[in-house]
Amino acid sequence: MLPNATLANLFAALPDATNGEVFDEILRSPCLRIERIVSHGQSSPETGWYDQQPAEWVILLTGSAEILFENEETGRVLKAGDHLYIPPHYRHRVVWTEQNAETVWLAVFFDGRGVHHKTG
Template identity: 50%
Template sequence: MTANLLADLPDASAGEVFTELLHRPGIRIERIVSQGQVTPEDEPMVQDWDEWVLLVEGAAGLRVEGSAEVELRPGDHLLIEKGRKHWVTWTAKDRPTVWLAVHLD
């Protein structure tokens, strides 16, 4: 069965929407739809697994502990290593920002 990552995007204006696309031992893939969300400075995200993220649509800012903020546009991707604090510093407010996140155990 085929599916389209950009089809039927949920309304994320009230909060990010996480949709699990695949889950197998050692790997989980999800679509994240954001619209105006940010990570509070005093509540960084920290995960017990590596996460590779690809910005598919929209725009966002991301800061990883020990690095400067980067602006992400469609096609940009990066690896966030296990245990690294990171913050989404901004996401587009006027349109959905779509991420593909691959979680690696």
């Protein structure tokens, strides 16, 4: 076994997110950050837009949610297994997350240069 190899489970000890989303950093390096996000009925503030420097690739592991991009009229509804690439400074907000269960996200943040991603 590798000396720094660790085994963990993303679904173990899920935090209670009923009073607010919980962000847990899983891994970090100078060019990469991976977070587990647990939501339970949260949304972004009406006037709040995420406008972040790093690119983000996010996958919904459980639950459901809707993400709206600025200048779009209709959001994108995500269900378990759906993933989304968000380029740097692509303003977006979470419209809603599932009210009756945890929504678990895995978010990967990186610089976004030279990204090639499969669509559809």
